[in-house]
Amino acid sequence: MMGKILITGGAGYIGSHIAHEFSDNDYEVTILDNLSTGNVSLIPKNAHFFQGDFTDHTLLDTIFNDHKIDSVIHCAALIDAAESLVKPIEYYRENSAKTIELIAFCDKKNISKFLLSSTAAVYGNPISILVDEETYCRPVTPYGSSKLMAEQFIGDFSRVTSIKFGILRYFNVVGADPKGRTGQPNANSSSVFSSLCRAALGKQECFTIYGNDYDTPDGTCVRDFVHVSDLANAHRLTLEYLSNEKSPLLMNCGYGHGFSIMQLINTMETVLEKKMSYEFGARRNGDIVQIIACNDKMRKKLNWIPKYDSLNEMMSTALKWEETFYKSNLG
Ligand SMILES: NC(=O)c1ccc[n+]([C@@H]2O[C@H](COP(=O)([O-])OP(=O)(O)OC[C@H]3O[C@@H](n4cnc5c(N)ncnc54)[C@H](O)[C@@H]3O)[C@@H](O)[C@H]2O)c1
Numbered sequence: 404m405m406g407k408i409l410i411t412g413g414a415g416y417i418g419s420h421i422a423h424e425f426s427d428n429d430y431e432v433t434i435l436d437n438l439s440t441g442n443v444s445l446i447p448k449n450a451h452f453f454q455g456d457f458t459d460h461t462l463l464d465t466i467f468n469d470h471k472i473d474s475v476i477h478c479a480a481l482i483d484a485a486e487s488l489v490k491p492i493e494y495y496r497e498n499s500a501k502t503i504e505l506i507a508f509c510d511k512k513n514i515s516k517f518l519l520s521s522t523a524a525v526y527g528n529p530i531s532i533l534v535d536e537e538t539y540c541r542p543v544t545p546y547g548s549s550k551l552m553a554e555q556f557i558g559d560f561s562r563v564t565s566i567k568f569g570i571l572r573y574f575n576v577v578g579a580d581p582k583g584r585t586g587q588p589n590a591n592s593s594s595v596f597s598s599l600c601r602a603a604l605g606k607q608e609c610f611t612i613y614g615n616d617y618d619t620p621d622g623t624c625v626r627d628f629v630h631v632s633d634l635a636n637a638h639r640l641t642l643e644y645l646s647n648e649k650s651p652l653l654m655n656c657g658y659g660h661g662f663s664i665m666q667l668i669n670t671m672e673t674v675l676e677k678k679m680s681y682e683f684g685a686r687r688n689g690d691i692v693q694i695i696a697c698n699d700k701m702r703k704k705l706n707w708i709p710k711y712d713s714l715n716e717m718m719s720t721a722l723k724w725e726e727t728f729y730k731s732n733l734g
Pocket residue numbers: 411412413414415416417418435436437438439440441442455456457458477478479480481482497520521522523572573574575576577588589
């Protein structure tokens with residue numbers, strides 16, 4: 404057995420992929436999730452599952468005592484940047500205040516490592532499109548600010564604790580487990596990829612592109628899309644690397660190149676071999692225009708070699724998931 408890890412939000416989209424990555428590699432996996440957006444059918448069969456809030460101390464006590472947790476991967480969060488503009492209290496409470504409370508609990512339990520799911524949203528609209536970890540952070544939504552606050556707390560706290568912290572700033576996470584065990588559980592996910600898949604499969608009438616007059620090559624936003632299984636692998640490599648590293652270890656996680664929303668549609672048409680129906684809508688508040696990860700740090704430190712860095716691969720795994728999961732679960 405490699406180690407005993409707790410994944411908060413492990414029944415969610417990214418957390419469940421991380422759970423499979425660790426379970427596949429001989430870790431004992433425990434999941435704590437309140438199932439607000441997650442789905443327990445996505446988790447590995449041999450994982451322990453607890454339903455509840457990640458700041459429920461009684462439940463946490465049971466989990467830590469019964470399963471001798473040595474590392475925590477904290478994925479649970481509120482994740483919708485647009486929603487955060489109208490619900491800032493919820494976002495700061497869940498993503499900042501409660502994360503601090505969880506870390507304080509972990510410190511009392513003397514865990515050795517803690518990974519935080521952070522986000523490229525901490526950068527806001529950067530001056531240069533390619534951002535590295537030194538790029539100045541100027542989030543434009545409460546979602547981005549609430550994650551940056553958690554990062555800053557970790558920066559301060561790591562001076563006085565023995566916990567080794569890893570902070571991974573994910574770019575746009577897409578695709579699904581190539582073995583078909585898990586994928587996006589949320590039928591109403593606001594992510595651009597999910598919406599594109601729904602439109603491709605006829606579950607929504609038309610795909611809306613929010614804004615086509617941005618200062619980008621084709622006027623639509625540009626994103627660094629990263630396959631969720633490569634991201635999950637980066638978590639395992641980070642956890643295994645952390646022991647001898649200065650804490651906190653902060654790393655971007657993206658492929659280092661981007662695609663516009665229009666390019667997504669063109670690729671989807673190639674994958675489907677038919678035309679997509681789409682329309683142009685107004686710009687959305689809080690949307691970042693274009694951003695791409697400089698991933699040199701992660702590649703060098705972890706020797707991270709992505710396996711699924713192809714838009715076709717990302718789309719076909721996502722489409723396959725949407726087809727089978729929604730057929731079996733949601734009708
Ligand atoms: N999806 C992306 O592209 C993306 C990009 C950057 C960062 N992230 C970060 O990755 C993490 C996971 O995101 P995701 O896309 O898998 O979202 P998700 O909504 O699928 O997963 C979040 C999980 O956390 C659970 N949860 C939420 N609040 C909880 C609470 N208080 N207690 C216990 N469980 C709770 C939900 O039920 C869900 O299973 C988040 O921290 C998010 O900020 C995601």
